[in-house]
Amino acid sequence: MTQLALVIDLNVCVGCSACVTSCKEWNTSGSAGPLVDQNPYGANPTGTFFNRVQTYEIGQFPHSETLHFPKSCLHCEDPPCVPVCPTGASYKRKEDGIVLVDYDKCIGCKYCSWACPYGAREFDENQKIMKKCTLCVDRIYDMSMPETDRKPSCVKACPTSARLFGDIHDPESEVSQAIREDGGYALMPEWGTHPSNHYLPRRKTKLKIHADELERADNPLKLDQQLPKPDKDQSTMDDVSAW
Amino acid sequence: MKPAFSVIFLTTLIGAAQGLFLALFTHQSYALFGLLPMQSDDFYGYGSAISFLLLCLGLFAAVFHLGKPSYMITRAWRGILQWRTSWMSRELIALPAFMGIVFLYGVAHLLTIRPEIVTLPGGQVVDLTLLLGVGGTVMAFVLFICTAMIYACLRFLREWHTPLTVINYILMGGSSGFILAALYASSSAPDEAGFFAGWAIIITLLAFISRVASLVRNARLKPKSTLQTAIGVKHPHIVQRSMGAMGGSFNTREYFHGRTAAFLRAVKPAFLLLAFVLPLLLLALDTPTLLGAAFILQYLGLLAERWFFFAQANHPQNLYYQTVG
Numbered sequence: 001m002t003q004l005a006l007v008i009d010l011n012v013c014v015g016c017s018a019c020v021t022s023c024k025e026w027n028t029s030g031s032a033g034p035l036v037d038q039n040p041y042g043a044n045p046t047g048t049f050f051n052r053v054q055t056y057e058i059g060q061f062p063h064s065e066t067l068h069f070p071k072s073c074l075h076c077e078d079p080p081c082v083p084v085c086p087t088g089a090s091y092k093r094k095e096d097g098i099v100l101v102d103y104d105k106c107i108g109c110k111y112c113s114w115a116c117p118y119g120a121r122e123f124d125e126n127q128k129i130m131k132k133c134t135l136c137v138d139r140i141y142d143m144s145m146p147e148t149d150r151k152p153s154c155v156k157a158c159p160t161s162a163r164l165f166g167d168i169h170d171p172e173s174e175v176s177q178a179i180r181e182d183g184g185y186a187l188m189p190e191w192g193t194h195p196s197n198h199y200l201p202r203r204k205t206k207l208k209i210h211a212d213e214l215e216r217a218d219n220p221l222k223l224d225q226q227l228p229k230p231d232k233d234q235s236t237m238d239d240v241s242a243w
Numbered sequence: 244m245k246p247a248f249s250v251i252f253l254t255t256l257i258g259a260a261q262g263l264f265l266a267l268f269t270h271q272s273y274a275l276f277g278l279l280p281m282q283s284d285d286f287y288g289y290g291s292a293i294s295f296l297l298l299c300l301g302l303f304a305a306v307f308h309l310g311k312p313s314y315m316i317t318r319a320w321r322g323i324l325q326w327r328t329s330w331m332s333r334e335l336i337a338l339p340a341f342m343g344i345v346f347l348y349g350v351a352h353l354l355t356i357r358p359e360i361v362t363l364p365g366g367q368v369v370d371l372t373l374l375l376g377v378g379g380t381v382m383a384f385v386l387f388i389c390t391a392m393i394y395a396c397l398r399f400l401r402e403w404h405t406p407l408t409v410i411n412y413i414l415m416g417g418s419s420g421f422i423l424a425a426l427y428a429s430s431s432a433p434d435e436a437g438f439f440a441g442w443a444i445i446i447t448l449l450a451f452i453s454r455v456a457s458l459v460r461n462a463r464l465k466p467k468s469t470l471q472t473a474i475g476v477k478h479p480h481i482v483q484r485s486m487g488a489m490g491g492s493f494n495t496r497e498y499f500h501g502r503t504a505a506f507l508r509a510v511k512p513a514f515l516l517l518a519f520v521l522p523l524l525l526l527a528l529d530t531p532t533l534l535g536a537a538f539i540l541q542y543l544g545l546l547a548e549r550w551f552f553f554a555q556a557n558h559p560q561n562l563y564y565q566t567v568g
Contacts, residue, residue, distance in 0.1 A: 020487070044490035052487030054563065056470075058478050069474055071487070071563060083328035084396070086335055087321035107318045108310015110497065111331055114244065117399045117468065119494045119560025128310030185475045188559065190467050191399050199475055 003097035004135055005168045005196035007175045007184055008070050011203045012162040015053050015068030022157030023051040030138050036126035048122045050133040051154055073120040073133035074195030075099050081112040098135045106130050117191050168196055245500055246553035252304035255545045260297035261383040262420015264345055266439055268376040275367050282432050288352035290427055291345050298342045330396050334389035341382040348375040387413045401464050402556045407457040414450035421446055422538045429531035436531055444526050451519035468559040485568025494564050500554035510551045517544025
């Protein structure tokens with residue numbers, strides 16, 4: 001069984017929102033109709049987006065760091081939004097695990113959005129139906145595109161390659177290895193939704209130097225203590241004058 | 244959650260309708276066994292007509308919960324397809340089914356279509372209206388359960404995820420319906436108003452207890468989801484600096500009630516007073532002229548109760564939408 005998903009590396013994401021705009025651009029231009037915007041040039045512009053980058057401050061100044069956090073549908077393996085749909089418009093594809101909405105069956109009751117703990121669904125105020133991230137299902141299988149382009153729009157747009165795309169059920173896939181080896185985690189694991197999208201944590205590269213590594217320890221004369229131990233600011237390169 | 248008025252009216256109107264039907268059939272059952280004087284067919288017939296009217300009004304309110312009212316005609320029929328998994332789908336089956344039975348029960352009484360089906364050993368004649376009444380009673384409870392389970396089944400909306408939600412819907416609908424039945428009887432069968440008012444007091448009291456129990460429970464809830472689990476970072480101090488949208492989004496409109504905490508605190512005692520305390524006082528005074536006031540005041544109270552029910556539910560997605568930025 002295949003479960004397509006995104007793995008988002010928070011260590012690499014710089015919060016540029018290129019994934020947001022490319023997602024909007026692709027999904028508003030497709031055959032499924034536009035993602036409506038309201039007051040796009042007014043005081044309170046709002047509209048339908050499948051992907052957003054949020055920003056969090058972790059810790060308190062001066063020991064704080066910024067976390068940019070892209071947020072879209074997680075395509076849960078056990079999606080709570082699917083069984084609640086009265087019309088069957090909300091469904092999870094068996095062949096690749098993508099959670100989709102059939103726009104022609106949706107009655108716009110919004111119940112699925114209540115049933116998603118992540119707030120991943122977006123109501124289209126123009127068509128009056130529920131929409132959501134499709135993992136660019138109309139792109140990843142488009143054989144008229146070169147194979148390198150058959151990826152979700154957000155993945156293609158990311159300048160830092162913070163977004164990986166693949167089958168998390170294939171243990172050898174890039175995404176599975178990233179989850180396994182780089183500490184991939186799921187959001188709100190307490191609800192048992194088993195999100196397919198995973199996040200890789202912020203990671204700091206640290207070099208640990210032990211105190212004894214700062215001193216030369218391989219001078220055989222040290223055993224005899226024949227020569228005076230030099231001060232820290234003196235050279236220890238000389239085997240003759242120092243110990 | 245943002246309370247949707249379509250759903251507030253739907254649940255309160257059909258709750259009263261279900262309660263009224265249960266009240267009427269309770270009376271007929273008592274009368275069958277000679278515990279109460281059997282009333283005319285018109286009494287039960289017109290009573291169920293009121294119940295049917297309330298159900299129609301509820302259904303009309305529900306239309307406005309759809310994205311477009313036209314979806315009621317073009318798409319809503321699909322809503323019955325997912326009954327295996329969706330409580331809303333089950334409600335969409337149970338509501339018309341109950342409406343149909345109430346309609347037939349009323350018609351059978353008004354046209355006195357009462358073919359005898361079986362005679363009990365005690366000599367009581369079970370006719371078609373009784374059979375429809377039993378079916379309607381079962382469907383009334385099925386509908387209560389479906390309506391309440393729509394909310395109670397959402398496990399991360401923890402204010403709703405409790406058996407008390409189902410019990411409250413049954414008891415508050417019952418209370419409303421029995422008060423309406425007492426009001427109806429006070430004009431068409433004054434001697435029977437006391438029977439309905441007596442049951443109304445008992446059910447209203449039970450509803451009061453169970454609603455307060457759910458308020459106490461909800462006041463003690465500790466959130467399972469936190470900003471830490473929401474973004475998966477283990478740190479005691481996390482602050483959102485930007486939600487990624489400046490002018491609001493579906494996430495900021497649908498899941499926040501948009502009122503102050505003080506307003507919410509004020510609604511709670513108001514609905515407890517209007518929906519339970521005042522009706523109980525008015526019923527206890529045993530004055531037929533006050534029954535109308537009792538029903539209307541309680542209905543306003545139930546509207547406030549339902550508003551509060553939605554507003555109090557704190558959706559975990561709100562964790563992601565704290566700061567515009």
